[in-house]
Amino acid sequence: MATKIDVPGVALITGAASGIGRATAIAFAQAGCTKFALLDLNEGGLQETKGLVEQSVSATDISVGTYKCDVSSPESVVSAYTAAKEHFTRVDYSVHCAGIIVFGGPSADFPVEDFDRQNSINYRGLWLCCREAIKIMRSQPFDCEAYPDANISSVRAQRGAIVNISSGLALYAQPNCPAYCGAKAGVLALTRCDALDYVADRIRVNAILPGIIDSPMTNPSPEIRAWLESNPVQHTPMKRFGKPEEIADVAVFLAGNKASLVTGASWAVDGGLLAGYN
Template sequence: MTSKTDVPGVALISGSGSGIGRATALAFAQAGCTRLALLDLNEAGLSTTKELIEEAVGSNTSLKVHIFKCDVSNPDSVTRAYTGVKETFSRLDYAVHCAGVIYFGRSTDFSLEDFDKQNNVNYRGLWLCSREALRIMRSQSLDCDAYPEAQIPPTRAQRGSIVNISSGLALVSQSNCPAYSGAKAGALAVTRSDGIDYASERIRVNAVLPGIVDSPMTNPDPETRKWLETNPVQSTPMRRFGLPEEIADVCVFLAGNKASFVTGAGWCVDGGFIAGMAY
């Protein structure tokens, strides 16, 4: 369990209107983070996430949750949202980028429109968000100075930490998802490069690679769920779906100072799916 002093400061979660993003926002709040910026195009979903956070935290009067409507595929929308976060909270300590979409189909059956939509959210959109987060983080003080009450050792201190949601399909693939696999591989590659480029500025950048997760994006209908249960889930050593909360807990850990020597990494959170591919 993450203690209440592990994530002081401001956390931004894109795609927090549902699924892994919502679970991650809740996990930050439950870990003691009291300033949260929730980003999504789905404003109704954001409102629900905010309500769930307020219910979970209870009477904590220091809690501040702000909603920002954001289309990650639109550069101007991304810039406005991140500028709004900086103006509202004065700094940004953690950014977890969860916004994602998936469309299935073989390359010869796939439209250019769907290919572009998928890349504009999963790859280009993630890069736009990460770029804005980096710009804010580079200009701010170390968290050991910003939050002296947290007693963060100077060696573990950081200006900020970014966690990008990639996918196990960045490393392996399955039928009918070439565009999604390509976009998630791009997200992992950007993470590795940014992790190298900003390490000297005390900003860590990592990726989480979920396996088959029981979320609205993965399971949009009963037919898809049935196919997943009888195919990739059965190829997962743990033989079950992952929970959004299980992904969220790893995101919070990677974001915080407990993971201070981890950067440029891609963590598989997949019930052993990638490891099992070796057999």
């Protein structure tokens, strides 16, 4: 179970229909969060996640809103974030999990359309989400004012926190996925820039670098899962897949006030892969 969160505020999660996004929504609920804006293009998956969030805790004051959102579309992102703000009045935590991966070969053979599609979601789409989250957060009161019963000290108070899901492939390479590696590296640079630009607004921005996670995006077929198990997983010191819940628990910590001195950071959650990659 995730660490308890100090402020039971509003958690907005993109890519919430499955995998890390779904696990993150459930982790926030188990940590004590009570209001959720769940975003994804997959409306059926969103409804499943909504049900799982509501079932994961015994609290009766859980409020879950679902919003169809194509993160590659500026209009769709603005619409979803605006609707969430209008419904919940604020956004305390924004966790950006939407992503895809296409193994299209090395750069000389990589189709331009696949490059553009990955960047439109993994980098540009994430930037669009950060942009809207920051617009909302910088105009809202500190959480110590919005939630006085949480007894947040003025030193640890924040207007909001953003967690971007990057990848270990932002820092080391894997063959045949130049667009994915490049986009995830861009997420780290964006995270650092936004952390600096909005630190005076008391908005913290951090990134997580997952390793090889047992999720629908990573394992779209039994054949790919078997290849991963036999190859990159064996380079991981722990020699196992990570679970979406293991990423989600770190996201909850980084978003909450217990991580109040952490901003512009990139946390590897990868079973030691970056420490011992070979």
